[in-house]
Amino acid sequence: xxxxxxxxxxxxxxxxxxxxxxxxxxVSVELLERPELRGRPVIxxxxxxxxxxxxxxxxxxxxxFGVHSALPMAIARRRCPQAVVIPRDMERYRRASxxxxxxLRGYSDLVEVVGMDEAYxxxxxxxxxxxxxxxxxxxxxxxxxxxxxxxLGPNRLIxxxxxxxxxxxxxxxxxRERFLEVIGSRPTRIIPGVGPRTEERLEQxxxxxxxxxxxxxxxxxxxxxxxSHARSLGRxxxxxxxxxxxxxxxxxxxxxxxxxxxxxTDPTLMRREVAAMARTIATHLGTQGIGGRTVTLKxxxxxxxxxxxxxTLPEPTADADVVAAAAQALFDAFERDAPVRLLGVGVSNxxxxxxxGPGSRDPAAAGAGPVQLALGQRPx
DNA sequence: TCTGGGGTCCTAGGACCC
DNA sequence: TCTGGGGTCCTAGGACCC
Numbered sequence: 001x002x003x004x005x006x007x008x009x010x011x012x013x014x015x016x017x018x019x020x021x022x023x024x025x026x027v028s029v030e031l032l033e034r035p036e037l038r039g040r041p042v043i044x045x046x047x048x049x050x051x052x053x054x055x056x057x058x059x060x061x062x063x064x065f066g067v068h069s070a071l072p073m074a075i076a077r078r079r080c081p082q083a084v085v086i087p088r089d090m091e092r093y094r095r096a097s098x099x100x101x102x103x104l105r106g107y108s109d110l111v112e113v114v115g116m117d118e119a120y121x122x123x124x125x126x127x128x129x130x131x132x133x134x135x136x137x138x139x140x141x142x143x144x145x146x147x148x149x150x151x152l153g154p155n156r157l158i159x160x161x162x163x164x165x166x167x168x169x170x171x172x173x174x175x176r177e178r179f180l181e182v183i184g185s186r187p188t189r190i191i192p193g194v195g196p197r198t199e200e201r202l203e204q205x206x207x208x209x210x211x212x213x214x215x216x217x218x219x220x221x222x223x224x225x226x227x228s229h230a231r232s233l234g235r236x237x238x239x240x241x242x243x244x245x246x247x248x249x250x251x252x253x254x255x256x257x258x259x260x261x262x263x264x265t266d267p268t269l270m271r272r273e274v275a276a277m278a279r280t281i282a283t284h285l286g287t288q289g290i291g292g293r294t295v296t297l298k299x300x301x302x303x304x305x306x307x308x309x310x311x312t313l314p315e316p317t318a319d320a321d322v323v324a325a326a327a328q329a330l331f332d333a334f335e336r337d338a339p340v341r342l343l344g345v346g347v348s349n350x351x352x353x354x355x356x357g358p359g360s361r362d363p364a365a366a367g368a369g370p371v372q373l374a375l376g377q378r379p380x
Numbered sequence: 381t382c383t384g385g386g387g388t389c390c391t392a393g394g395a396c397c398c
Numbered sequence: 399t400c401t402g403g404g405g406t407c408c409t410a411g412g413a414c415c416c
Contacts, residue, residue, distance in 0.1 A: 046384075051384090052382080052383075052384080053383095053384055054382095054383070054384050054385095056384085069416085070383085070384080070416095071381095071382095071383090072381065072382045072383050072384095073382095073383095074381070074382065074383090075381050075382070075383090078381080114415085114416070115387095115415080115416040116416080117416075118416070192414085192415075193413090193414070193415090194414090195413060195414050195415085196413090196414090197412080197413060197414085198413075198414085226390085226391075228390075228391090229390080229413095251387085252387085252388070252389095253386095253387070253388085254386085254387090255385085255386065255387075256385085256386085257384085257385060257386080258384095258385090259383095259384060259385085294408085294409095296409095296410095303382085303383095304382080304383065306411085307410080307411085308409085308410060308411070309409085309410080310408085310409060310410080311408095311409090312407085312408060312409085342384090344385085344386095346386095346387095
C-alpha cells in the first residue's frame with residue numbers, strides 16, 4: 001500500500017472518494033477459465049484474428065514487451081510473437097463486471113460506473129476509508145477471483161491518479177496536501193484529460209511535468225489550449241477537481257460502427273450495412289422507450305480519413321424505417337473519393353418518452369411534450 | 381507500424397430570430 | 399452602402415476516455 005496521508009488521515013477529509021480499477025480486466029477474466037496461462041504474456045484481442053483490430057487488454061507479462069491497450073494487433077504480434085491471443089468475449093466480461101459492481105454497491109449508495117472495469121465509490125460516510133478499501137478489495141477477490149487497484153483521494157481526479165500509482169492489486173491514499181510533492185515530477189500525461197495532442201502542445205511551452213503545468217500562467221496555457229481547457233487543466237495540475245459521484249446518468253447518444261476487413265467500394269453492400277446498423281439502434285432505443293432526433297453517419301475512407309454527416313429530424317423517433325432512411329440518405333449524399341474503411345451510424349438528441357416508439361408519428365404525442373421533459377432533465 | 385467500438389464534452393461557424 | 403448584438407439551433411470536427 002502507498003499511504004501518503006501522514007498527518008492528514010483520510011477520515012478527516014470532507015469527502016473520501018475511491019476509484020476502483022480492475023487489473024488487466026479482460027485478460028484476468030479469461031485467466032479464470034485458463035489458469036495454465038498465468039505468468040505468460042496474454043492478449044485479449046479482436047474476435048476475428050484476421051481482422052484489422054487492436055489490443056483490448058494485455059497481461060502485465062505482455063506489457064513488458066511494449067504491448068498495451070489500443071495497440072494495433074499487427075504491431076503487438078511483432079513485439080511479442082509468443083503471446084497467447086484470446087478472442088474477446090464481451091458477454092463474459094459484462095457478467096464479471098456486474099458482480100464487481102454489486103460488491104461495490106454494498107459499500108456505498110453512491111457508485112458511479114465509468115466503464116466495465118472501473119467505478120467511483122463515495123466513501124464519505126466511512127470513518128475508516130483505508131480499512132473499507134481493503135475490505136472492498138478482499139470481497140471483490142472473494143466474489144470474482146479478480147484483483148483490483150484502489151485510489152483514495154478527496155476528489156475524482158486524485159482518486160483516479162492514486163489508483164494508477166500502485167498497480168496491480170494496489171491501494172494508494174493521496175491527500176491533496178501532498179499531491180504535487182508526490183506526482184509533481186511526473187509527465188503531464190498522467191492527468192486525465194491530457195492526451196497526446198494536449199501533451200504535444202504543452203511540450204511547445206516546455207511544460208513537461210505536472211509541476212511545470214501547475215506553475216504555468218493561465219494566459220500562456222490559454223494561448224495554446226483555449227481559455228476553457230486552460231483553466232480546467234491549471235486547476236487539475238494543482239489537484240483540484242469535482243468530488244461528485246453521479247449514480248445514474250442518462251445516455252445521450254447511441255451508435256454502432258463497423259470497420260470492414262477490407263476496404264469497400266460496393267454501394268449496395270454499404271447501404272445495406274448502414275440500414276442494418278440504423279435499425280439495430282432504433283430498435284434498441286425503442287425497447288427502452290427512447291427516441292432520437294439527430295441521425296449521424298460516420299464514414300472513414302482509406303487510408304484513414306474520418307468524416308461525419310448528420311441530420312436532425314423534426315421530431316424524435318425510434319422508428320427503424322425512419323432512422324434507416326435518414327442514415328441512407330446521408331450515405332447517398334456523401335461524395336466518396338476513396339474506398340470505405342469504416343461505416344457508422346449514431347442517434348443523438350435522445351428523448352425519454354413512452355410514446356416515441358415505432359408507429360407513433362403524431363406530433364402532439366411524440367413532439368413538444370417529450371422534448372420539454374428532456375430539457376427539464378438536463379443536468380446543470 | 382497501422383491504427384476497434386462505444387461513448388462524452390468542447391469549439392467554431394453559419395442560419396435564423398428578435 | 400455598410401452593416402448591431404444576443405441567443406439558440408444545427409452541423410462538422412477534434413480531443414479524450416474506457
